[in-house]
Amino acid sequence: MTTTWTALAGNTSSFAIAISFATDLEDHHYDSDERESWGSLTVWVNGVNVTEHSEQGEILRETHWYLLPTLEWFVANWDALLHEERLPLRNAGADAAGAMTRLLIQPLRLVRPDLGEFERLEKWQGWWSRHNITDSSEGGIFPDLYIRRWGDLAEISVGSTRPAGTPSHFHYQNVNVVGRVPVNLVASSLHDVLVRASDELLRRRPDSERFRRLKESVLDLLDPDAQRYATRLAFLSGVDATSSAALADFISLWERVDEGLGPDLSADARELAVGRQRGGLILETAPQVALLFGSYSPTIDENDVQVLVRNLHKVLRERRAIRVPDVKRPDLPMLPPGQEGSQLGEAAFRELADPGANFVDISAILENLGITYSVDSLSDTNTRAVTLLAEEYGIHIVVNASYSRGNSERILRFTLAHELGHILFDRTRASRMTTVSGPWAPLAIEQRANAFAAALLIPEELVDRLLRQLNLQLPNPRAAQLLASHLRVSLSSLADRLYNLMLLSREEADNLVYSRRD
Numbered sequence: 001m002t003t004t005w006t007a008l009a010g011n012t013s014s015f016a017i018a019i020s021f022a023t024d025l026e027d028h029h030y031d032s033d034e035r036e037s038w039g040s041l042t043v044w045v046n047g048v049n050v051t052e053h054s055e056q057g058e059i060l061r062e063t064h065w066y067l068l069p070t071l072e073w074f075v076a077n078w079d080a081l082l083h084e085e086r087l088p089l090r091n092a093g094a095d096a097a098g099a100m101t102r103l104l105i106q107p108l109r110l111v112r113p114d115l116g117e118f119e120r121l122e123k124w125q126g127w128w129s130r131h132n133i134t135d136s137s138e139g140g141i142f143p144d145l146y147i148r149r150w151g152d153l154a155e156i157s158v159g160s161t162r163p164a165g166t167p168s169h170f171h172y173q174n175v176n177v178v179g180r181v182p183v184n185l186v187a188s189s190l191h192d193v194l195v196r197a198s199d200e201l202l203r204r205r206p207d208s209e210r211f212r213r214l215k216e217s218v219l220d221l222l223d224p225d226a227q228r229y230a231t232r233l234a235f236l237s238g239v240d241a242t243s244s245a246a247l248a249d250f251i252s253l254w255e256r257v258d259e260g261l262g263p264d265l266s267a268d269a270r271e272l273a274v275g276r277q278r279g280g281l282i283l284e285t286a287p288q289v290a291l292l293f294g295s296y297s298p299t300i301d302e303n304d305v306q307v308l309v310r311n312l313h314k315v316l317r318e319r320r321a322i323r324v325p326d327v328k329r330p331d332l333p334m335l336p337p338g339q340e341g342s343q344l345g346e347a348a349f350r351e352l353a354d355p356g357a358n359f360v361d362i363s364a365i366l367e368n369l370g371i372t373y374s375v376d377s378l379s380d381t382n383t384r385a386v387t388l389l390a391e392e393y394g395i396h397i398v399v400n401a402s403y404s405r406g407n408s409e410r411i412l413r414f415t416l417a418h419e420l421g422h423i424l425f426d427r428t429r430a431s432r433m434t435t436v437s438g439p440w441a442p443l444a445i446e447q448r449a450n451a452f453a454a455a456l457l458i459p460e461e462l463v464d465r466l467l468r469q470l471n472l473q474l475p476n477p478r479a480a481q482l483l484a485s486h487l488r489v490s491l492s493s494l495a496d497r498l499y500n501l502m503l504l505s506r507e508e509a510d511n512l513v514y515s516r517r518d
Contacts, residue, residue, distance in 0.1 A: 004023060079231050094444040261312070337448040372394070375399045
């Protein structure tokens with residue numbers, strides 16, 4: 001096989017893609033257009049060539065196949081690839097490849113019991129076909145590679161699932177790779193390759209209607225009409241915009257949101273909230289409302305719209321000064337989310353809390369930072385809270401009064417500390433950030449925020465001081481209950497934290513929880 005044309009775009013240290021065309025194999029199982037596109041595909045993620053594979057003992061750097069369907073797949077799924085983050089059933093892993101594999105392995109009836117078996121599988125399959133490049137191979141053996149939006153970044157993740165029919169002598173070398181890079185880098189790299197490849201194919205066969213349509217579709221990506229703009233916003237908002245009914249409902253919702261914000265906002269504030277139509281390959285940063293609904297429950301009712309828009313309007317109108325510090329991160333190697341959250345919570349306690357108090361006054365910390373909160377009822381009882389961060393306008397936490405675990409003082413304090421963790425350490429995930437603490441939030445981010453809240457409210461220094469001052473001996477249940485009362489935290493949170501501090505064994509921690517349900 002002789003390479004006759006090649007194109008490379010991007011940066012191999014973060015994300016790059018290369019496409020080559022080679023001599024025709026004269027395989028008459030494929031039409032002449034597809035035979036013209038025989039060649040190779042190479043993809044780099046964080047400096048790793050994820051298309052490198054072994055075939056009958058030989059190491060090959062590229063995936064070889066007919067590439068026309070792959071080029072068409074990129075164009076057809078462009079808006080989903082670069083704007084849709086939410087997984088089809090729920091977040092079941094830290095990245096798309098891991099989550100989708102886990103969702104398929106475990107019985108889907110356990111994931112979404114509210115859906116029928118066919119509907120669950122259909123949702124999984126539909127999302128997979130929009131985001132996994134294997135769907136474009138049509139007989140080739142492509143890597144288990146997913147592309148999706150991740151905040152203001154694009155996530156490229158590679159799993160280890162082998163397509164059906166893969167021969168035993170064929171193996172991809174680099175699996176379980178995850179990279180998150182600027183979404184505009186991925187968009188510009190893909191588009192550059194698509195433009196050059198479609199030009200070359202049309203040059204070779206100027207009479208090909210299929211090549212002409214491909215070229216026109218590639219150019220149309222640069223100049224989105226109102227419908228495409230709405231589709232991109234819908235994907236950013238967590239809507240399956242491939243459904244015409246869902247897209248129509250979203251557009252109607254967007255109009256109600258715009259009306260609900262009222263006429264008294266400045267042009268800049270309205271632009272931040274709902275955006276306006278613009279050209280380009282992608283929406284690099286979503287309007288605030290899109291981010292808000294993007295991480296919220298899959299279904300929201302009219303009350304939710306009113307509650308969230310009312311709170312957003314208040315943030316934009318009042319424009320409170322915020323004083324969010326850059327809490328110094330411990331100089332440690334990369335840690336699992338739980339351990340990292342614990343370290344960050346201890347660091348935040350040292351910088352933000354009153355060192356002489358016998359409990360951490362989370363309300364006072366928020367007030368000192370200029371962060372406000374309110375309690376409102378939202379329809380999804382699994383949603384703990386929603387945080388609105390509108391750049392220089394202010395930060396407001398909406399605590400869900402309908403949260404399934406209630407909103408006692410101890411639960412409210414944990415919720416506020418959890419949201420503070422998002423505010424301090426997750427703002428770089430999206431430059432205009434909204435976070436929703438619930439089952440649809442990114443798994444690793446939620447784990448870190450939970451660990452942060454526990455460490456902030458139950459810091460090692462304060463635990464040690466209270467144990468000495470009160471002359472308490474662990475694991476005595478009465479001592480633990482008294483300690484929890486002084487710290488104003490639940491006994492279950494305290495037991496988990498004491499276990500993480502290695503002050504209790506797992507069995508002792510469990511015994512404390514079962515000794516009294518609080």
